[in-house]
Amino acid sequence: MVTIKLFGMTKMLAGNQGSLSLALPNGRRVKDLVELLDGGYPQIGELIHKKKVLVSVNQEIAHEETEIRDGDEIALLPPFAGG
Amino acid sequence: MVTIKLFGMTKMLAGNQGSLSLALPNGRRVKDLVELLDGGYPQIGELIHKKKVLVSVNQEIAHEETEIRDGDEIALLPPFAGG
């Protein structure tokens, strides 16, 4: 299981949950996680494919091939709007 | 007679007077005033010729041909150093 932090519009699209818990069976790369999201949360998956939502692993922006290990801190980041 | 306000290094070069009173007999243009200063205060005159000191008439930068009338506010302005 991995826990994924949600913010802003991704939180809204997941029914206002602050985080998701997903079983990541094999592969354990960001692209595998995105495939799972495509199934359960297609709107979020689409935003990731369009690069509107970024995936972070341990507080750094990740790419498709970034590995995910137990205990990693994962988050889905909508477009930043600080300042 | 015209009264000329002095500031900074021009005040210092005139023996720390805050102003000068000079008789301007004829012509009554800035260049006539500068000629008078060349006689009485040659160091100030030189700074004016070198454009290091500017002459203002009624709070605007003047040029050689600017006319001077009774009651005009004249000043000798060393290089600005505000900010």
Place this chain on the structure above:
Amino acid sequence: MEPIDESQLVRVQRENFSIDRELDRVKSRSKRIGGIATFLGIARDRSKGRDVDSITFEHYEGMAEKKLREIRERGLKDFDILELLIIHRYGEITIGENIVLIIAGAEHRAEAFRACKWAIDELKQITPIWKLEHTPEGEVWVEEHP
């Protein structure tokens, strides 16, 4: 350099801040500082043609602070400045209130301006902070960088 708690120079906080107090913090870092450029972001009553009643900022706690620390460190390295302070607020902010403060202190003003402008541009690009605008028609998550 006088001793100072460096964590005070980069903050994400709910409460408002005093610009005078933060300027004193920056000034206390070096007597060589001759020019200080500051950027203050304020909640506006209009955004892209919509009326706005108030704004709520959400941030990714931990990552937001980390990115702001990175901006401060890169700013100190890449510009000829003596200090760079960054504060961003979160939570609900009413119109006219302060949102973000950047202070860049340098010997000379040109570098202070350059670093300050760079820091706020960079903050908007890389800091995980989100803005929910409350308007008469409802709530909108703002996408500054579509």
Place this chain on the structure above:
Amino acid sequence: MEPIDESQLVRVQRENFSIDRELDRVKSRSKRIGGIATFLGIARDRSKGRDVDSITFEHYEGMAEKKLREIRERGLKDFDILELLIIHRYGEITIGENIVLIIAGAEHRAEAFRACKWAIDELKQITPIWKLEHTPEGEVWVEEHP
């Protein structure tokens, strides 16, 4: 625009100023203000390789205020800003103290930065203010623009 005494927006004064108070003055001019760029000039302890103990500013009363008003008016006309405040101090100023404050408030930050930077550059060029530096070796009238 709320009513305000415009003479408060351009001042040459002996006393120090509070940046928070002056920012509030600018913010009160328009709820459209979203970005405020500020420049604060501070008395440094070194100048062109010399130690400096303190600084005395002298100004041409009347003309200095007139030139600062001109800068404010041209700034409001030439840049997309909502307010521009300019304060310069005179008299003796010790190291670390405030000398000059420029505040430019705009809807968007880029114009606030541009106007703020232009205003301090212009102030240095056209405002009749002079600086006497007190150093361990004596007093020097500074020539910023030889």
